Amino acid sequence: NLSDEQYRQLVANLRQKSEQLEAELSRRSAEFRTLSEPITIEAVQQLIPEDAALIEFILYKPADIKARQWGKDHYAAYILKSSGEPQWVDLGEVEPIHKAAFFRFTLALKDKKDAFIGNTDDIKQTGRQLDELLMQPIREKLGNINHIIISPDAQLNLIPFAALVDENNRYLLETYQITYLTTGRDLIRLQLEYSHKQPPVIVANPDYDKPGEPTTVAVSNTRGINQLSRGVDMSFRALPGTAEEAKVIAPLLSDVTLLTQSQATENAVKQLQSPNILHIATHGFFLKNLPRVEPDNSFGLISENTQQNTPIQENPLLRSGLALAGFNPRESGLDDGVLTALEVANLKLRGTKLVVLSACETGLGEIENGEGVYGLRRAFALAGAESLLMSLWTVSDEGTKELMIKYYQRLLQNQGRSEAWRQTQLEMLNSQDYQHPYFWAAFVPVGDWTPMEY
Structure with missing residues (x-):
C-alpha cells in the first residue's frame, strides 16, 4: 500500500512519462502531431476555400431551464466560411424534417418507373418540400458560395442533397459543388499526405x-x-x-x-x-x-x-x-x-x-x-x-x-x-x-x- 504522498508522486511520474512519449510520437509522426493538436475554429477555417462553406448539421434536444424539462428533438446547422464568425440556424423540430426526408426512400425505391420514363414532376415536388425545411434557411446565410461541404447528422446522412430543389425549381446540383464529410474535423486529417504503394x-x-x-x-x-x-x-x-x-x-x-x-x-x-x-x-x-x-x-x-x-x-x-x-x-x-x-x-x-x-x-x-x-x-x-x-x-x-x-x-x-x-x-x-x-x-x-x- 502506498501513502498519499507516494501515490501523488507515482501519478506525477506517470503523467511526465506520458507527456514525454507524446512528445516523442509527435517528433516521429506528422500524423500523430496533427491529430493530437487541439482543434480550433480558426484552424478549420484556414482549410475552407474562399468559395466554400462548411455546414455542420446537429441533432439536439432543447432544454427549458425554468420548467426543468427537455423539449422535442431539433435540427440545427453551424455555417463556417473561410473568414468571419460562425453562423447558426435552428431548423426546427426533427419530425417534419424526417417526414419530408422520406423522399430519399421514394427516390430510391418507388420512383424507378418514373425514372425510366423520364418523369421528374413528383420527385421535384418532394425534393422541394425537404429543401424548404432544411436548406433554404441556410442558403440565406451563404452569400456567393458555390461549394458546400456538408457534415450531416442522424438521418440526414441518408439524404442526397444534390437532388433537393430550390425555390427556382433547380436541383442544388445545378448551383453547388457538394462534398460530404463525416465531421468538419476531417479537414484537419485531409492535410496529411501519404504516397500510394500499388497501382489501382x-x-x-x-x-x-x-x-x-x-x-x-x-x-x-x-x-x-x-x-x-x-x-x-x-x-x-x-x-x-x-x-x-x-x-x-x-x-x-x-x-x-x-x-x-x-x-x-x-x-x-x-x-x-x-x-x-x-x-x-x-x-x-x-x-x-x-x-x-x-x-x-x-x-x-x-x-x-x-x-x-x-x-x-x-x-x-x-x-x-x-x-x-x-x-x-x-x-x-x-x-x-x-x-x-x-x-x-x-x-x-x-x-x-x-x-x-x-x-x-x-x-x-x-x-x-x-x-x-x-x-x-x-x-x-x-x-x-x-x-x-x-x-x-x-x-x-x-x-x-x-x-x-x-x-x-x-x-x-x-x-x-x-x-x-x-x-x-x-x-x-x-x-x-x-x-x-x-x-x-x-x-x-x-x-x-x-x-x-x-
Missing part, C-alpha cells in the same frame, strides 16, 4: 456461392471477432453487370489489378497495400439494430432495474459491410466472405486517393447522433482513404456503367474529385435517358475534393 485495384462480380480461392499470403484469421452479427440469414445473387462495369473501367487506368469471381475475396482485399484507386463493385449491406435481449435471470440473481438497463453491446461496425466471394456459404479460406466495416477500418489505405463503392446501400450504416454514419463511410475514412464515392441505393447496371466511365474520364483530365462527379451528374441530368435523380443522385462524394495525383 478493381474488385467486381464476386462468386457468392462458391468458396473463394485461397491466396498465397495468409492473413490472420479474424473470423471470431469480426464476423457478421449473429442471427443474420442473408444471401446474394450474382451481379454480372459489375463484371461489365469492371471491363470498361480497367482500360481507362494503368497497370490495374482486376479481381473477379473466386478471386474477389475478403483475404485479397485485406492484403492490399494502399492502392492508388480501389474500386469495389459488389453487394453492400446495412442491418438494423438488434432487438434488446434480456439476460438470463432464471435464478433471480439479476435485479429488475439492472435487467431493464442492459443494452446489447455490439460494435455497430459489424452491422454493415461488403459481400465477397464465398459470402453465401460463409466460407472463403480462413475467412467468411464478409468484409465487415470493422475489418474495413483496419485496411491499409493510407495513400489511397479514391475508393469507389459501387454497390447496394453502401453509404448507410448504424446512425449515431453527433458522430455521423458509423458504417462503411466512416470505416474507409478510418482506414486512411482520402476520398470515397459511395452509393446510397442500387442503380441500373447500364446507368452505373455510364456514370463510372464519365467520372473516371474526368478524373484523368485532372478535374477535382467532387467537381468531376458534379459534372458527370450534370451531364446525366441533361441527357435523354438518365435525367431522373434516381440515376445521378445515388452516389455521394466524401472526403478530399481536390484533383488526384496519379
Whole structure:
C-alpha cells in the first residue's frame, strides 16, 4: 500500500512519462502531431476555400431551464466560411424534417418507373418540400458560395442533397459543388499526405456461392471477432453487370489489378497495400439494430432495474459491410466472405486517393447522433482513404456503367474529385435517358475534393 504522498508522486511520474512519449510520437509522426493538436475554429477555417462553406448539421434536444424539462428533438446547422464568425440556424423540430426526408426512400425505391420514363414532376415536388425545411434557411446565410461541404447528422446522412430543389425549381446540383464529410474535423486529417504503394485495384462480380480461392499470403484469421452479427440469414445473387462495369473501367487506368469471381475475396482485399484507386463493385449491406435481449435471470440473481438497463453491446461496425466471394456459404479460406466495416477500418489505405463503392446501400450504416454514419463511410475514412464515392441505393447496371466511365474520364483530365462527379451528374441530368435523380443522385462524394495525383 502506498501513502498519499507516494501515490501523488507515482501519478506525477506517470503523467511526465506520458507527456514525454507524446512528445516523442509527435517528433516521429506528422500524423500523430496533427491529430493530437487541439482543434480550433480558426484552424478549420484556414482549410475552407474562399468559395466554400462548411455546414455542420446537429441533432439536439432543447432544454427549458425554468420548467426543468427537455423539449422535442431539433435540427440545427453551424455555417463556417473561410473568414468571419460562425453562423447558426435552428431548423426546427426533427419530425417534419424526417417526414419530408422520406423522399430519399421514394427516390430510391418507388420512383424507378418514373425514372425510366423520364418523369421528374413528383420527385421535384418532394425534393422541394425537404429543401424548404432544411436548406433554404441556410442558403440565406451563404452569400456567393458555390461549394458546400456538408457534415450531416442522424438521418440526414441518408439524404442526397444534390437532388433537393430550390425555390427556382433547380436541383442544388445545378448551383453547388457538394462534398460530404463525416465531421468538419476531417479537414484537419485531409492535410496529411501519404504516397500510394500499388497501382489501382478493381474488385467486381464476386462468386457468392462458391468458396473463394485461397491466396498465397495468409492473413490472420479474424473470423471470431469480426464476423457478421449473429442471427443474420442473408444471401446474394450474382451481379454480372459489375463484371461489365469492371471491363470498361480497367482500360481507362494503368497497370490495374482486376479481381473477379473466386478471386474477389475478403483475404485479397485485406492484403492490399494502399492502392492508388480501389474500386469495389459488389453487394453492400446495412442491418438494423438488434432487438434488446434480456439476460438470463432464471435464478433471480439479476435485479429488475439492472435487467431493464442492459443494452446489447455490439460494435455497430459489424452491422454493415461488403459481400465477397464465398459470402453465401460463409466460407472463403480462413475467412467468411464478409468484409465487415470493422475489418474495413483496419485496411491499409493510407495513400489511397479514391475508393469507389459501387454497390447496394453502401453509404448507410448504424446512425449515431453527433458522430455521423458509423458504417462503411466512416470505416474507409478510418482506414486512411482520402476520398470515397459511395452509393446510397442500387442503380441500373447500364446507368452505373455510364456514370463510372464519365467520372473516371474526368478524373484523368485532372478535374477535382467532387467537381468531376458534379459534372458527370450534370451531364446525366441533361441527357435523354438518365435525367431522373434516381440515376445521378445515388452516389455521394466524401472526403478530399481536390484533383488526384496519379
